[in-house]
Amino acid sequence: xxxPAENRQTTPAAQPAFLSLRGVTKRYPNGFVAVDDLHIxxxxxxxxxxxxxxxxxxxxxxxxxxxxxxxxxxxxVVDGQELSAAPPHRRDIxxxxxxxxxxxxxxxxxxxxxxxxxxxxxxxEIRARVDEALEMxxxxxxxxxxxxxxxxxxxxxxxxxxxxxxxxxLLLLDEPLSNLDAKLRDEMRVEIREIQQRLGITSVFVTHxxxxxxxxxxxxxxxxxxxxxxxxxxxxxxxxxASMFVAEFVGRINKLxxxxxxxxxxxxxxxxxRSAAHDLPEGRxxxxxxxxxxxxxxxxxxxxxxxxxxxxxxxxxxxxxxxxIVQYDVEIAEGVLLKIEQHTQGSGLHHNTGDEVLCEWAxxxxxxxxxxxx
Amino acid sequence: MIGHMSIPFRLLVLALYIFxxxxxxIVVPLSFSNDQFLTFPPESWGVRWYVAMFQHRDFVKALxxxxxxxxxxxxxxxxxxxxAAYALKRFEFRGREALAALFTAPLLLPSIVLGLxxxxxxxRWRLLxxxxxxxLAHLLVTTPxxxxxxxxxxxxxxxxxxxAATMLGASPLTVFRRIxxxxxxxxxxxxxxxxFLMSFDEVVISLFVTGPRLRTLPVEIFxxxxxxxxxxxxxxxxxxxxxTLAFIIVIExxxxxxxxxxxxx
Numbered sequence: 180x181x182x183p184a185e186n187r188q189t190t191p192a193a194q195p196a197f198l199s200l201r202g203v204t205k206r207y208p209n210g211f212v213a214v215d216d217l218h219i220x221x222x223x224x225x226x227x228x229x230x231x232x233x234x235x236x237x238x239x240x241x242x243x244x245x246x247x248x249x250x251x252x253x254x255x256v257v258d259g260q261e262l263s264a265a266p267p268h269r270r271d272i273x274x275x276x277x278x279x280x281x282x283x284x285x286x287x288x289x290x291x292x293x294x295x296x297x298x299x300x301x302x303x304e305i306r307a308r309v310d311e312a313l314e315m316x317x318x319x320x321x322x323x324x325x326x327x328x329x330x331x332x333x334x335x336x337x338x339x340x341x342x343x344x345x346x347x348x349l350l351l352l353d354e355p356l357s358n359l360d361a362k363l364r365d366e367m368r369v370e371i372r373e374i375q376q377r378l379g380i381t382s383v384f385v386t387h388x389x390x391x392x393x394x395x396x397x398x399x400x401x402x403x404x405x406x407x408x409x410x411x412x413x414x415x416x417x418x419x420x421a422s423m424f425v426a427e428f429v430g431r432i433n434k435l436x437x438x439x440x441x442x443x444x445x446x447x448x449x450x451x452x453r454s455a456a457h458d459l460p461e462g463r464x465x466x467x468x469x470x471x472x473x474x475x476x477x478x479x480x481x482x483x484x485x486x487x488x489x490x491x492x493x494x495x496x497x498x499x500x501x502x503x504i505v506q507y508d509v510e511i512a513e514g515v516l517l518k519i520e521q522h523t524q525g526s527g528l529h530h531n532t533g534d535e536v537l538c539e540w541a542x543x544x545x546x547x548x549x550x551x552x553x
Numbered sequence: 554m555i556g557h558m559s560i561p562f563r564l565l566v567l568a569l570y571i572f573x574x575x576x577x578x579i580v581v582p583l584s585f586s587n588d589q590f591l592t593f594p595p596e597s598w599g600v601r602w603y604v605a606m607f608q609h610r611d612f613v614k615a616l617x618x619x620x621x622x623x624x625x626x627x628x629x630x631x632x633x634x635x636x637a638a639y640a641l642k643r644f645e646f647r648g649r650e651a652l653a654a655l656f657t658a659p660l661l662l663p664s665i666v667l668g669l670x671x672x673x674x675x676x677r678w679r680l681l682x683x684x685x686x687x688x689l690a691h692l693l694v695t696t697p698x699x700x701x702x703x704x705x706x707x708x709x710x711x712x713x714x715x716x717a718a719t720m721l722g723a724s725p726l727t728v729f730r731r732i733x734x735x736x737x738x739x740x741x742x743x744x745x746x747x748x749f750l751m752s753f754d755e756v757v758i759s760l761f762v763t764g765p766r767l768r769t770l771p772v773e774i775f776x777x778x779x780x781x782x783x784x785x786x787x788x789x790x791x792x793x794x795x796x797t798l799a800f801i802i803v804i805e806x807x808x809x810x811x812x813x814x815x816x817x818x
Contacts, residue, residue, distance in 0.1 A: 245716075245720060247719070267716075268719045268720070268723055269722070271722075274716070276713045278711060278713055280711065280716065281714075282714060282718070282732060283709070283714070284735050284736055293731075294721035297721055297722035297723050297727070298722055341717075342720070342721075345722065
């Protein structure tokens with residue numbers, strides 16, 4: 180009762196992996212498995228997003244790649260080199276922290292220079308490279324400032340410059356935007372992605388925010404309870420989620436019990452609908468439809484609607500006007516509510532509470548999951 | 554900050570300063586008296602009692618004891634307090650909050666209560682009038698301060714700062730030398746200085762613990778004033794104040810005491 184096999188686990192084109200996690204596992208002495216048998220390949224220059232709720236193991240995974248949490252089971256291979264046993268200070272990996280982690284007793288310039296000093300880069304070259312790095316994050320002329328004199332966004336940029344100036348083989352970002360306010364977060368999202376692509380540096384980005392994962396990353400790994408729930412392009416993850424967990428995590432979705440008739444047919448609220456799935460075994464299932472993929476029209480005879488779309492009659496129960504969209508709760512059967520979002524078309528054009536309406540959606544927007552997937 | 558104060562408030566602050574510094578206004582002139590007895594204002598002036606102070610064998614001996622004691626106490630309270638503060642800040646374990654409260658509890662007790670408690674226990678353990686007893690008693694006063702200050706110091710040093718240095722290629726030793734040590738230095742100097750001064754100035758608890766052959770300078774002064782009425786006590790007091798002040802000024806100049814003892818940024 181899954182999605183068609185060819186739609187699952189669509190790893191990006193068969194480029195050779197630059198970063199490779201093979202069976203990486205983290206077990207704690209008390210028996211808790213924080214990361215469970217992770218297999219991920221990331222091609223050179225790609226940005227991998229690890230997405231999941233807190234406690235799903237995404238940060239532990241990142242810290243294992245960094246070397247801050249030892250890898251006791253499984254292998255980490257970067258650029259053909261086995262790194263599982265290498266100490267963190269010899270891995271040549273840049274890490275950007277959620278709390279910036281700048282050295283408070285050093286100036287911005289000294290912070291950025293630190294990694295170069297550790298590498299024995301000559302003084303004259305350090306100066307040039309620090310300036311270049313600060314220029315890249317759009318903070319030229321800030322080298323003599325102390326971190327505490329700067330805003331959160333500026334501190335995070337310094338932290339990015341500090342991680343990148345050593346020209347690391349990998350860039351790791353641990354929720355780098357979570358401490359910033361919403362507007363700055365949008366700006367930094369674009370900026371980090373732009374720098375990452377310009378440098379072509381293979382990166383791993385840990386986040387609990389699906390918007391960050393979908394907008395910034397080439398590949399997204401959704402994690403749940405230490406396991407990889409799905410690995411794929413943002414489009415795969417959103418349009419063809421492998422499980423109800425993934426479907427719910429990456430955006431709002433209606434979750435309705437249904438009865439599977441045969442093939443791609445399911446019965447929902449007394450109406451037979453066509454779904455994106457095929458070869459479904461008979462039984463009970465869960466239908467999942469995104470609220471904005473349902474089209475709402477004034478009630479008319481469902482039989483007049485072409486059979487290329489599904490149509491279910493209902494009554495509007497609540498209307499929430501948000502501005503760019505209107506949210507409706509439509510009762511399509513006794514106690515079964517469908518959440519629907521419609522773009523506003525101008526004032527007065529939306530439906531009102533108590534209106535009889537017809538809900539329509541395309542078969543491809545109706546995902547079916549087995550009950551145990553939920 | 555002073556610029557923002559209203560006039561009544563400034564007057565209040567001024568009054569408080571006068572109240573706090575009034576003893577100095579008496580003691581400092583008294584110490585420069587050449588009189589045989591304590592009279593204010595002095596009838597003749599000079600440094601006679603400063604000279605006498607250095608010739609007074611009991612004072613010189615007590616000074617040696619006090620300096621030695623303060624040094625030993627400071628070293629031990631740093632050695633015990635720093636790891637304790639580190640553990641309380643960095644590790645998660647059961648009873649951590651309770652332990653932190655317990656370690657700093659002596660800060661809340663009046664020293665007379667502590668002194669009495671120490672006396673009752675030390676009588677049994679035959680520690681009265683011994684170096685061990687005196688050191689233990691002073692540690693009771695200084696260690697809580699070291700723990701408190703170092704806890705503040707460590708809380709301004711999140712583990713990620715050390716991890717960031719590691720990721721940039723610093724070996725564990727380099728991380729300690731370049732990151733951890735400089736960042737805990739202000740706290741370390743502040744707690745060492747405070748610990749030294751607390752021990753050096755401690756009177757109440759010392760009175761309970763010292764014996765006839767082992768007396769600290771404050772206790773010696775206390776006894777002296779009880780039996781004698783010449784201005785030497787004033788000269789000794791001023792000398793102690795001068796040393797303490799010099800200590801504070803040096804720390805303030807090098808680190809900024811208000812910053813190190815004060816809040817984290």
